[in-house]
Amino acid sequence: MDGHQLDIDFTEFLHLLRDLVRYPSVVGMEDAFFRVIRRELETFDIRVTAYYGLLVAQGQRPDSMYLSAHVDRHGLLCTGPNEFQYAAFIAANRGELTGDSVSEQFMEVVAGRFRGQRVQAHAPYDGAYLGQGTIEDSYICPRRKNLIFEIRGLEYLQPGTPVAFLDRLKVVDASVSAQLDNVVSVALLIELIRRGFQGTVFFTAGEEAGKSWRYLVEWFQRHDVSTQRLLVLDTSPFPSQEELTAQDVVLRYRDANAIFDRGLTDLLREHCDRLHLKYRFKDEFVLQLNQRREKPLSLGRTELGRVIQATEGRVTGTTLQLPTSAYHTAMETATLRSLLSMLRLLEDVVLDRV
Numbered sequence: 001m002d003g004h005q006l007d008i009d010f011t012e013f014l015h016l017l018r019d020l021v022r023y024p025s026v027v028g029m030e031d032a033f034f035r036v037i038r039r040e041l042e043t044f045d046i047r048v049t050a051y052y053g054l055l056v057a058q059g060q061r062p063d064s065m066y067l068s069a070h071v072d073r074h075g076l077l078c079t080g081p082n083e084f085q086y087a088a089f090i091a092a093n094r095g096e097l098t099g100d101s102v103s104e105q106f107m108e109v110v111a112g113r114f115r116g117q118r119v120q121a122h123a124p125y126d127g128a129y130l131g132q133g134t135i136e137d138s139y140i141c142p143r144r145k146n147l148i149f150e151i152r153g154l155e156y157l158q159p160g161t162p163v164a165f166l167d168r169l170k171v172v173d174a175s176v177s178a179q180l181d182n183v184v185s186v187a188l189l190i191e192l193i194r195r196g197f198q199g200t201v202f203f204t205a206g207e208e209a210g211k212s213w214r215y216l217v218e219w220f221q222r223h224d225v226s227t228q229r230l231l232v233l234d235t236s237p238f239p240s241q242e243e244l245t246a247q248d249v250v251l252r253y254r255d256a257n258a259i260f261d262r263g264l265t266d267l268l269r270e271h272c273d274r275l276h277l278k279y280r281f282k283d284e285f286v287l288q289l290n291q292r293r294e295k296p297l298s299l300g301r302t303e304l305g306r307v308i309q310a311t312e313g314r315v316t317g318t319t320l321q322l323p324t325s326a327y328h329t330a331m332e333t334a335t336l337r338s339l340l341s342m343l344r345l346l347e348d349v350v351l352d353r354v
Contacts, residue, residue, distance in 0.1 A: 009191075009195075010340055010343065013187065013188075013191045013343065014169075014171065014176075016040075016187050016190060016191060017169060017176075017178075017183070017184060017187040018168075018169040020036070020183050020186060020187050021167050021168065021169045021178045021179070021183055022167065022168065023036050023127070024073075024075065024120065024122050024127065024162065024164030024167075025071055025072055025073050025164070025183070026073065026074075026075030026076070026077070026087050026162035026163070026164050027072035027073065027074060027075065027087045027088045027205075027206060027207075027208040027209050028072070028077070028088075028205075028206060028209060029075075029077075029087070029124050029162040030071050030072050030205040030206075031124070031125050031126075031127075032122070032123075032125065032126055032127025033071055033127070034050065034055050034071065034203070034205070035127075037055060037071065037186060037190070037203055038050070038055060041055075041057050041190065041193065044057075044193050044194065046058060046059050046193060046198075047059075051215065051218075051219065052215070053204065053205040053206060053211070053212070053214070053215035054202060054203070054204055054205065054215040054216070054218075054219060055071075055202075055203040056200065056201070056202055056203075056219065057193060057200070057201040057203075058199075058200045058201075059193070059197060059198030059200075060198045061198045061199060062198075062199060062200045063199075063200070063225075063227075064198065064199040064229075065199040065200070065229045065231065065350055066199060066200045066201075066202065066227055066229055066231065066317070067189055067192070067199065067200070067201045067202070067230075067231050067232075067350065068201070068202040068203075068204060068216060068231070068232045068233070068303065068304075069182055069185035069186050069188070069189050069202075069203060069204070069232070069233045069234065070185075070203075070204045070205070070206070070207030070208070070212045070234070070303060071182070071183075071186055071203050071204065071205060072182075072205055072206055072208050072209075072212075073164070073165075073181065073182070073183060073208070074086070074087065074088060074165075074179070074181075074208055074328055075087050075119075075162055075163055075164040075165060076119065076149055076151075076162070076163040076164075077090060077160070077161070077163070078121075078154075078157040078158065078159050078160065078161040078162075078163065079159055080159055081155075082151075082154075082155045082157075083148070084148070084149040084150075084151055084154075084163060085144070085146050085147065085148060085149070086146055086147035086149075087162065087208075087209075088208040088209045089145075089146045089147065089209075090146065113138075113326075113329050114135045114138045114149065114329075115135060115136065115137060115138065116134065116135065117134070117135045117165055117166075117330060118132060118133075118134055118135075118165075118166035119132065119133050119134070119135060119151060119154070119163050119164065119165055119166055120132045120133075120163070120164055120166050121133070121154055121157055121161055121162070121163045121164075122161075122162060122163075122164065123161075124160060124161065124162055130157065130161065131153065131154060131156075131157075132153060132154075132166065133151040133152055133153030133154035133163075134151065134152050134153060135149055135150070135151055136151065136152050137149070137150040138150070151163070165179055165329075165330040166330070167179050167330050171336070174335060174336045174337065175333050175334065175335050175336060176334055176335075176336060176339060177326075177331050177332065177333040177334075178330065178331075178332065179329070179330045179332055180235055180322070180324055180332040180333075180334060181234070181235040181324070181327070181328065181332055182207070182233070182234055182235060184235065184322060184334070184339070185233035185234060185235070185322070186203060188233060188342060188343060188346060189201050189203070189233065191343065192346055192350060192351075195347060195351065196351060197350055197351060199350065202216060202219070204216060204303065207303055210301070210306075212303050213303050213304075213306035213307045213310065214310075216303065216307050216315075217307055217310045217311060217315070220307075220311065220314075220315045221311075225315075226311075226314040226315060227315055227316070227317070228261045228263065228264060228316050228317060229264060229317055230304065230307070230316065230317030230318075231264065231317050231318060231320060231349075231350070232302065232303050232304040232317065232318075232319045232320075233319070233320055233322075233342075233346075234302070234303070234319060234321050234322075235321060235322045235323075235324045235327070235332065236250040236282055236321035236322065236323050236324065237324055237325070237327030237328075238323055238324070238325055239325070240325070241325065244323050244324070244325045244333075244334075244335070245335060246278070246280060247278045247279050247323055247338075248272075248277045248278045248323075248337060248338050248341035248342075249272065249277060249278075249279050249320060249321070249322070249323070249338065249341050249342055249345060250279065250280055250281075250282050250320070250321035250322070250323050251265060251268055251269060251272075251279050251280070251281050251282070251318070251319070251321075252265070252281060252282050252283050252302075252318065252319050252321070253265055253281055253283050253284070254283050254299065254305070255283065255299050255300050255301060255302045255304070255305035255319075256298060256299040256300060256301050256305065257301055257302075257305030257306055257308070257309045258304070258305040258306075258308035258309050258313075258316075259308075260304065260305075260308070260316065260317065260318040260319065261316045261317050261318055264317050264318045265318040267349065268318065268320060268345070268349060271345055271348050271349050272345060274348075275341075275344055275345060275348060277341045277344070277345060280323075282300075282321065283299055286298075286299055286300075287299075302319060304316075304317060304318070304319050320342065320345070320346070322334050322338055322339065322342050323335075323338055
C-alpha cells in the first residue's frame with residue numbers, strides 16, 4: 001500500500017471514529033450502541049451473531065485469529081431523584097471489582113475533573129435522546145464509595161436512566177481527543193474487517209464493570225474452542241505528555257491475573273521492530289514506577305487476564321493498547337502517530353494470518 005492510499009484509508013478511519021464517538025454506550029446500557037455497530041458490520045460479507053453481552057463477527061476463516069474490544073464507556077446512571085452515580089461502580093457491579101483495578105485506583109484522581117462537563121441522557125434500550133445537562137460537582141461518597149454527581153438540567157429523569165458524557169472527536173495538533181476508551185478499538189476492528197480480516201471479532205459489554213470476560217469465556221465454552229490467538233485491544237493511560245509520546249503502541253507480558261501468551265506477544269514485538277514502531281511493555285513500566293512509590297500502582301486486571309484465569313489457559317493470547325492521557329475523561333487523548341501505528345501494526349499482523 002503506497003503512502004497516498006494509506007492517507008486516504010486513515011482519513012476514512014477517522015471519519016468512522018468520529019461517527020462512532022457521537023453514540024453513547026454507558027457501561028451496562030450498551031444495547032443501542034451494539035445496534036450501531038451491527039449496522040456497520042452488515043455492510044460487509046461476514047456473519048454477525050448477537051449474544052447476551054456480546055456481538056460476534058466472523059469471516060471465512062473464523063479460527064485463524066480472534067480479536068476483541070469492549071464497547072462500553074464510562075458514564076452515569078440515575079439512581080434516585082436527581083441523584084447520579086458513576087455507572088461502573090454502583091452497588092450491583094461492585095462484586096465484580098476487587099479494589100486493585102486501574103479504574104478503581106483512578107477514581108480519586110478523576111473525581112474533580114468533571115465540573116462543567118456537558119452530559120446527555122438517553123433511553124436505556126433504544127438510545128432515544130432524553131435531554132442534556134451540566135455537571136456542577138462530583139465527589140466520592142465515603143459511605144457508598146462511589147463517585148456522586150450533581151447535575152443541573154436533568155432533574156426529571158427516572159432511576160435506571162443512563163447519562164453519557166456529551167462527546168465529539170477533536171483532531172488538534174497531531175492528536176485526537178474524545179472519550180476514546182474504548183470506542184477507538186471498536187473503530188479499529190471495524191476498519192480491519194473493511195480491509196479484509198476474515199477471522200473472528202468480538203465486541204463485549206460491561207468491561208468497565210469487570211464483567212466482559214464472562215461473555216467471552218461463555219462463547220468459547222459454548223463452541224468448545226481453545227486458542228492461543230486471542231488479541232484484545234484497549235487504551236492504556238500514561239500520566240504525562242512525555243510518557244505518552246515515549247511509545248507508539250503498548251504491549252504486555254502479563255496483568256495482575258495472568259501471564260499472557262509469549263509467542264503472540266513476541267510476534268507483535270517483532271512486527272513493531274520490522275515497522276520501526278516504538279513500543280513499551282506496560283507491566284514492566286508499572287513495576288519500574290512502583291520501585292519508587294510508597295503506594296504501588298496496579299498491574300491492572302484486563303479482560304484477557306480474567307479470560308486466561310477462568311479458562312485455566314485454554315484460551316490465551318495477548319493485548320495491544322493505544323497509549324493515552326487524561327484517562328477516563330471526555331478528553332482522553334492519543335497522538336495521531338500512535339493511532340496510525342496501531343492500524344499499521346494490526347494490518348501487518350492479522351491480515352498476514354488469514
